[in-house]
Amino acid sequence: MGNVNDILTNRMTPEMAVIVYRNREFTPSDEKYYLERRPIESGRMGAGVPLTEDCLSGIVEAVASNRKDIAYGKVPPCMLYADPRPGKEKYVWYRKPEARRLFFAGDLGIPDGPMRVPGLVYMVRGKTLSLYAFKGSRPKKQLFRAPLFNVGADSVCLGNAKAPKPDKLTYDAIICYWEKLFWQSEFTHIINGNPVKGNLSSITRNCIETGCSFPLDELIPVKTKLENLF
Numbered sequence: 001m002g003n004v005n006d007i008l009t010n011r012m013t014p015e016m017a018v019i020v021y022r023n024r025e026f027t028p029s030d031e032k033y034y035l036e037r038r039p040i041e042s043g044r045m046g047a048g049v050p051l052t053e054d055c056l057s058g059i060v061e062a063v064a065s066n067r068k069d070i071a072y073g074k075v076p077p078c079m080l081y082a083d084p085r086p087g088k089e090k091y092v093w094y095r096k097p098e099a100r101r102l103f104f105a106g107d108l109g110i111p112d113g114p115m116r117v118p119g120l121v122y123m124v125r126g127k128t129l130s131l132y133a134f135k136g137s138r139p140k141k142q143l144f145r146a147p148l149f150n151v152g153a154d155s156v157c158l159g160n161a162k163a164p165k166p167d168k169l170t171y172d173a174i175i176c177y178w179e180k181l182f183w184q185s186e187f188t189h190i191i192n193g194n195p196v197k198g199n200l201s202s203i204t205r206n207c208i209e210t211g212c213s214f215p216l217d218e219l220i221p222v223k224t225k226l227e228n229l230f
Contacts, residue, residue: 055090097117145195
């Protein structure tokens with residue numbers, strides 16, 4: 001406790017106070033809160049003004065950025081769910097249908113190159129990545145097997161894939177790190193049975209060679225629903 005007091009008194013000066021007001025006339029399920037901030041100058045508290053969302057976000061980011069193990073920063077629009085608590089980390093995000101460059105093992109007989117893949121939902125839980133496909137431009141309740149090699153029904157085999165870990169643990173950096181691990185790895189095999197109705201190798205090769213999008217009618221639905229990922 002002495003060390004904390006030394007830090008506060010010798011190295012830091014109070015800059016702002018945050019005050020929370022609660023209206024006790026409402027029932028617990030309908031309580032109303034008001035937050036204000038008061039600047040502190042020369043040890044004196046100034047007049048209170050409403051605490052804005054930008055100010056509150058700045059406080060949270062400043063506190064979180066001092067910890068290397070907690071995600072912080074602006075949450076990107078593609079993020080569907082985020083739990084950055086150490087030991088309970090879980091992130092769910094999606095990508096609209098897009099072209100991605102794929103790399104294949106030589107014995108598959110598929111040329112490396114860009115392929116237009118369907119929309120994908122990524123879920124990271126701890127050190128495990130899961131991947132699901134969806135139809136349309138935004139995921140709905142029904143999900144499908146991701147029509148890709150190295151992707152099992154519930155998890156992705158990353159093999160010896162490597163990517164530099166982010167220097168700053170922002171949400172964007174987390175997404176970038178896991179996507180690099182997956183897309184820069186070499187596709188080698190099918191996991192948990194064929195993920196599409198037809199021949200995955202033939203369909204993939206045709207999409208790369210012709211530039212056409214992956215046929216959505218080849219997708220196989222899964223029991224896992226979008227809300228189950230949260």
